[in-house]
Amino acid sequence: MTTEATLPSTSVSPTARQMWTRTRGILLALLLLLAAAVTIAVIRSGAEHGRLDPRSADPYGSRAVAALLAGHGVSTRVVTTLDEARSAAGPETTLLVAVPDLLTDRQQARLQAATAASGGRTVLVAPGTASLDKLAPGVTADAAPSLETTLSPACSLPAARRAGSADTGGIRYSTVVHGADSCYPSDGLPTLLRIPQPPDGGDTVVLGAPDILYNDRLDEQGNASLALQLLGSRPHLVWYLPSLSDDSAASATGGRSFFDLLPSGWIWGTLQLFIAAALAALWRARRLGPLVPEKLPVAIRASETVEGRARLYRKANARDRAAAALRSTTRTRLAPLVGVPVAQAHSPEALLPALSAHLHGDGQALESLLFGPPPGDDAALISLTEQLDALESEVRRP
Structure with missing residues (x-):
């Protein structure tokens, strides 16, 4: 029985914590505005x-x-x-x-x-x-x-x-x-x-x-x-x-209508709120930039995709996800080179013996390299990348 390792989720959708971080300023401003309105209403009513x-x-x-x-x-x-x-x-x-x-x-x-x-x-x-x-x-x-x-x-x-x-x-x-x-x-x-x-x-x-x-x-x-x-x-x-x-x-x-009986201050206040909402909508729309018609599908260079995902990983300090992606890709490329089906590329029991026989190396070192724990810092991640490149070059050598 073999188990296939799966990559961690790489979704960039904002989490609940990120949503709270982004919106707490607006919510605080609205809360202060509401408190000020209630205070003014109480003072004016008195x-x-x-x-x-x-x-x-x-x-x-x-x-x-x-x-x-x-x-x-x-x-x-x-x-x-x-x-x-x-x-x-x-x-x-x-x-x-x-x-x-x-x-x-x-x-x-x-x-x-x-x-x-x-x-x-x-x-x-x-x-x-x-x-x-x-x-x-x-x-x-x-x-x-x-x-x-x-x-x-x-x-x-x-x-x-x-x-x-x-x-x-x-x-x-x-x-x-x-x-x-x-x-x-x-x-x-x-x-x-x-x-x-x-x-x-x-x-x-x-x-x-x-x-x-x-x-x-x-x-x-x-x-x-x-x-x-x-x-x-x-x-x-x-x-x-x-x-x-x-x-x-x-x-x-x-008789006059309900709106005729409202004090003029309420009417002007409501109008000002609508103007403020319109200005806020215009401000947010300009931040998104103009609409640009684009033919689909769009061809994007692989290097741009890799660089973009790498920046996302770095921004989120997701060294574990980056290391898992590097190891998974390396295993997928090495498996056909040593005669292991791609379906069993992520199984240590199938991949490691074939690699050891091909390289005549230490299976324990290969297991740590291909299936080990995530790196603890950026330097360890870079070292892992270099070791994986070296391993793949060694396997491909005639």
């Missing part, structure tokens, strides 16, 4: 809590404004539904709409119908294009926001002149309404508008930024004075905080 809520003492809350108004005899009432806001509109009431863009088209139309003839004041905080057409007809929002935060009044509106400079820099507006007061301009466009609504004496105030209502900004510039005058012109203040859970929003037939 800061956004109670935003523009007159009951909140958070930096972005508005309890300080409500307390200031209460000291001047103005009552503040918080409502969260459209029906409450519409029923509260009246000549003795100032209705503040905290986030007008959250209202659907139908909600905006119903609110405008209730406030247009009420004789009271409506204050819109940082409305955008989505809400101006219905809530403030004749007013349009400029696409470029103000680059300055603190602005000067530059208008004849008494409330603005008494307050002086204030942090109104935000969305800029333009209007075609006759008799409107345009205040706190930035690059020629106002950030605060007062639109009169004759003949009932009511008006609509469009405020480009909510900064003057924040707790942590109220004591800066003329913010407190401007907020007090804009919101305290009537004895009652109704603070409307629109909510997506409002029944009027759920039943609106002209």
Whole structure:
């Protein structure tokens, strides 16, 4: 019974360890990015809590404004539904709409119908294009926001002149309404508008930024004075905080889509991720090089194949595989020369006696040379190669 020796696998496919080594940097970067996103979300969620809520003492809350108004005899009432806001509109009431863009088209139309003839004041905080057409007809929002935060009044509106400079820099507006007061301009466009609504004496105030209502900004510039005058012109203040859970929003037939309700920051963030992914794909594609059409089969010189495999062995420190390949090839070539069938070339019992008889040498030395252990270092591998060459030359000698 003979056993045939087989060559170790020479596959160059990456192992699990090599895959982990190559991808751990990318995975670590993704993990850090995810951790940063979660941290930012937690921080922002904490800061956004109670935003523009007159009951909140958070930096972005508005309890300080409500307390200031209460000291001047103005009552503040918080409502969260459209029906409450519409029923509260009246000549003795100032209705503040905290986030007008959250209202659907139908909600905006119903609110405008209730406030247009009420004789009271409506204050819109940082409305955008989505809400101006219905809530403030004749007013349009400029696409470029103000680059300055603190602005000067530059208008004849008494409330603005008494307050002086204030942090109104935000969305800029333009209007075609006759008799409107345009205040706190930035690059020629106002950030605060007062639109009169004759003949009932009511008006609509469009405020480009909510900064003057924040707790942590109220004591800066003329913010407190401007907020007090804009919101305290009537004895009652109704603070409307629109909510997506409002029944009027759920039943609106002209409601906006889910993507319209997403904050613009999320949309831009997603777009940036897509751009980054496209750039990464382009970068990786360029590393692979251009596609080159090539006729098959391709003739490759044997020396190139041997050199390429040798480099792979050396890169992997695979001296055992290299030695096994050299010994196997030598046995295959020697077997026919000494009268041993190729099928039995890798059997010591068949090959070694024939070689010893042909060379009249030491069978033990031949066994160590052709079937011995793998070399321990590069020098031993080179020595093995030279001995195998010498053995084959000796056998071929006439």
